[in-house]
Amino acid sequence: MVVLSVPAEVTVILLDIEGTTTPIAFVKDILFPYIKENVKEYLQTHWEEEECQQDISLLRKQAEEDSHLDGAVPIPAASGNGADDLQRMIQAVVDNVCWQMSLDRKTTALKQLQGHMWRAAFKAGSMKAEFFEDVVPAVRKWREAGMKVYIYSSGSVEAQKLLFGHSTEGDILELVDGHFDTKIGHKVESESYRKIASSIGCSTNNILFLTDVTREASAAEEADVHVAVVVRPGNAGLTDDEKTYFSLITSFSELYLPSST
Ligand SMILES: CSCCC(=O)C(=O)COP(=O)(O)O
Ligand SMILES: [Mg+2]
Numbered sequence: 001m002v003v004l005s006v007p008a009e010v011t012v013i014l015l016d017i018e019g020t021t022t023p024i025a026f027v028k029d030i031l032f033p034y035i036k037e038n039v040k041e042y043l044q045t046h047w048e049e050e051e052c053q054q055d056i057s058l059l060r061k062q063a064e065e066d067s068h069l070d071g072a073v074p075i076p077a078a079s080g081n082g083a084d085d086l087q088r089m090i091q092a093v094v095d096n097v098c099w100q101m102s103l104d105r106k107t108t109a110l111k112q113l114q115g116h117m118w119r120a121a122f123k124a125g126s127m128k129a130e131f132f133e134d135v136v137p138a139v140r141k142w143r144e145a146g147m148k149v150y151i152y153s154s155g156s157v158e159a160q161k162l163l164f165g166h167s168t169e170g171d172i173l174e175l176v177d178g179h180f181d182t183k184i185g186h187k188v189e190s191e192s193y194r195k196i197a198s199s200i201g202c203s204t205n206n207i208l209f210l211t212d213v214t215r216e217a218s219a220a221e222e223a224d225v226h227v228a229v230v231v232r233p234g235n236a237g238l239t240d241d242e243k244t245y246f247s248l249i250t251s252f253s254e255l256y257l258p259s260s261t
Contacts, residue, residue, distance in 0.1 A: 001253070002249070002250075002254050003255075003256045004228055004247050004254055004255055005256045005258065006208055006226075006255055006256060006257050006258065007205075007226055008258055009206055010147075010206060010208045011146070011147060011148060011202060011206045012147065012148045012150060012200055012202055012207045012208070013139075013142055013147050013149050013150070013208050014150045014151070014152050014196065014207050014208065014225075015149065015150070015152070015209075015210050016152060016153060016187075016209075016210060016211035016212060016213070016216065016230075017151065017155060017160065018153065018154075018155070018212070019211075019212030019213070019230065019232055019234075019235045019236075020210055020211055020212050020232070021131050021132065021135045022130055023130055023132065023232065023233070023234055024212075024234045024235060025234050026129065030127065031118065032101060034117070034118065034121060034127070035097065035101065035114050035117055035118075036097075036098060038117060039093075039094050039097050039098075039113075039117065040090065040091075040094050042117050043056075043090045043093055043094065044090060047086070047090070051116060055112055055113040055116060056075070056093060058108065058109035058113075059093060059096060059097070059109045060077070061109065062100075062107050062108075062109040062110070063096055071099060072099070073095045073096040073099045074092065074096075075089070075092045075093055075096050076092060097110065097113065106154035106182060106186065106187070107182070108156075108181070108183060111154060111155055111156045111159065111181065111182060112156050114155070114159060115155065115156035115157075115158040115162065116158070118159055119158070119162060122162040122163075122165070122166040123166075127166070128166055128168045129162070129163035129164070129166060129167040129168065130167070130168055131167055131168065131169055131172075132232065132251070132252075134251040134252045134253045135252055136169050136172055136175070137253070138251075138252030138253055138255065139172075139175045139252070140175065142255075142257065143175065145259050146259060147257070148177045148178075148200070149175060149176055149177055150176065150177055150178045150179065150180065150196070150200065151176055151178075151179045152179075152180040152184075152187065152192075152196060152209070153179075153180075153181060154181065154182055154186075154187060156181050157179040157180070157181045157183075160181065161179065178200070180192075180196050180199070184196060184199070187211075187213070187216040187219065188215045188216055188219050190220070190223040191223070192219070193207070193209070193219065193220045193223035193225045194223050197223075197225075203224075204224040204225045205224045205226065207220075207226065208225070208226040208227070208228065209225050209226070209227045209228075210227075210230050210249070210252075211227070211229065211230060212229065212231070212232060212236070213236075214238065214242050214246065217229050217246055227246065227247070228246070228247040228248065228249050228255070229242070229246040229247070229248050229249075230248075230249055230250075231248050231249070231250045232250070
């Protein structure tokens with residue numbers, strides 16, 4: 001087995017979700033189709049609720065910022081003129097959400113709505129989050145060795161908590177010391193990692209970030225964060241240069257903590 005030694009200065013392990021702790025297939029084949037199939041009905045049922053109105057305001061603001069993009073879908077402001085107008089607005093939000101999802105966009109607006117929609121499915125027990133089998137044993141071991149474990153995903157903090165709270169391994173939320181999402185900044189921007197370190201109260205070089213996306217790994221590395229790229233079944237392939245440049249692991253069990261036995 002390949003072993004990757006964790007530098008002695010590392011005290012925090014920061015984990016991506018999709019493609020790192022959790023199969024991309026679970027996200028693409030279960031989580032995302034749930035949104036596409038249910039978004040219209042969800043909006044019709046929850047339209048009057050404050051949380052839903054906040055989600056729509058955020059989506060509308062994002063749609064304005066996106067107006068210069070090819071194929072962008074605008075969301076008109078409410079005119080308050082009857083049922084037809086409401087149905088037109090709902091359809092515009094549905095089309096906007098589907099357009100964003102067709103590009104796998106990671107906007108805070110889209111991720112916030114998705115998190116709110118998944119809540120019902122997770123709480124009803126009709127959806128359970130999948131984790132690779134090495135994840136839970138490794139995280140337990142790291143914590144026993146004194147490491148802090150944080151999550152940084154484009155999925156909203158609320159969605160992250162749903163996944164960890166309702167997994168095929170049971171409720172594993174207690175294994176996580178804290179969560180970050182795109183509210184702190186995007187994962188391909190170095191500044192996000194500096195803000196995460198500052199929020200945890202450590203230096204960036206005390207963090208080891210595990211992700212499947214090399215652009216995220218590069219951004220973290222630019223901020224002086226240690227990184228390893230996680231290679232999992234179903235993940236996007238890496239170029240030869242990326243394979244040479246980055247430390248690669250295929251399982252969390254390949255990480256060796258000098259402080260553990
Ligand atoms: C709580 S994660 C749900 C999956 C998701 O929406 C997503 O965008 C995953 O992105 P990641 O940053 O974890 O690769
Ligand atoms: Mg990922």
